[in-house]
Amino acid sequence: MTDSVSVQTYDDAEALTTAAARQIIDVIVAAQRDRDSASIVLTGGGNGIGLLRTLRADSGAIDWSKVDIFWGDERFVPAGHPDRNEVQAHEALLDHVPVNPARLHPMPYGDGAYAGDPDAAAHAYEHLLAAHADGGPIPEFDVHLLGMGGEGHVNSLFPDTDAVREDTRFVVGVTDSPKPPAERVTLTLPAIRRARRVWLLVAGADKAEAVAAAIGGANPLDVPAAGALGTEETVWFLDRAAASRLPD
Numbered sequence: 001m002t003d004s005v006s007v008q009t010y011d012d013a014e015a016l017t018t019a020a021a022r023q024i025i026d027v028i029v030a031a032q033r034d035r036d037s038a039s040i041v042l043t044g045g046g047n048g049i050g051l052l053r054t055l056r057a058d059s060g061a062i063d064w065s066k067v068d069i070f071w072g073d074e075r076f077v078p079a080g081h082p083d084r085n086e087v088q089a090h091e092a093l094l095d096h097v098p099v100n101p102a103r104l105h106p107m108p109y110g111d112g113a114y115a116g117d118p119d120a121a122a123h124a125y126e127h128l129l130a131a132h133a134d135g136g137p138i139p140e141f142d143v144h145l146l147g148m149g150g151e152g153h154v155n156s157l158f159p160d161t162d163a164v165r166e167d168t169r170f171v172v173g174v175t176d177s178p179k180p181p182a183e184r185v186t187l188t189l190p191a192i193r194r195a196r197r198v199w200l201l202v203a204g205a206d207k208a209e210a211v212a213a214a215i216g217g218a219n220p221l222d223v224p225a226a227g228a229l230g231t232e233e234t235v236w237f238l239d240r241a242a243a244s245r246l247p248d
């Protein structure tokens with residue numbers, strides 16, 4: 001893992017998602033040039049979906065047929081439910097660019113083969129990740145996008161929960177999410193830490209305290225975002241309000 005943590009601050013949420021969109025185009029194009037494919041992990045939340053909307057307007061030179069798309073967490077609700085991060089990602093971007101359906105890797109649905117058992121769904125997704133790994137136990141994602149909640153949660157890793165304490169498995173089921181819905185499936189901190197780049201997209205004054213704590217090195221059990229680190233880089237894309245509690 002690297003200590004390369006950097007902060008980019010923008011005037012507002014729109015500016016930060018526009019900047020992140022521009023930069024992810026460069027990363028995906030470079031990965032496709034070097035390895036003929038790219039892999040990204042999408043997040044839910046306002047800024048994660050906002051970034052996708054920006055890409056819909058202009059995704060530059062990306063060859064969408066050569067991008068593997070995974071999800072960092074999912075609400076364990078029925079297929080097609082508007083709360084699913086996957087559904088929101090389709091509306092924002094995936095229905096509008098020429099992705100290869102075989103390279104879309106949504107998490108299992110709450111009404112599918114694993115209905116009533118988010119942990120079984122998590123095991124299934126871990127197997128899917130393993131099947132797409134190139135040598136390691138799961139892929140070394142080119143970019144893992146993350147939003148962050150006001151208490152510092154990333155993916156569905158909430159403070160002081162079994163999920164954020166998980167140190168072996170790469171995907172776990174959640175049945176006690178403090179933010180509805182209670183049942184979720186999430187990549188864990190060990191999975192996030194296999195990504196080359198971890199990009200956190202965070203806006204709003206209500207998140208400023210958690211941003212400062214995470215960047216300041218808080219215990220990830222208290223502020224899960226503090227444990228979200230990429231192997232090559234970790235970048236915080238912030239608006240001015242979210243950055244307002246950082247030291248000068």
Ligand SMILES: O=C1O[C@H](COP(=O)(O)O)[C@@H](O)[C@H](O)[C@H]1O
Pocket residue numbers: 043044045046047048073074075085146147148149150153154155156179
């Ligand atoms: O519940 C969730 O919330 C986080 C943060 O969302 P935001 O709207 O406050 O940015 C999100 O990253 C995660 O994927 C989602 O399931």
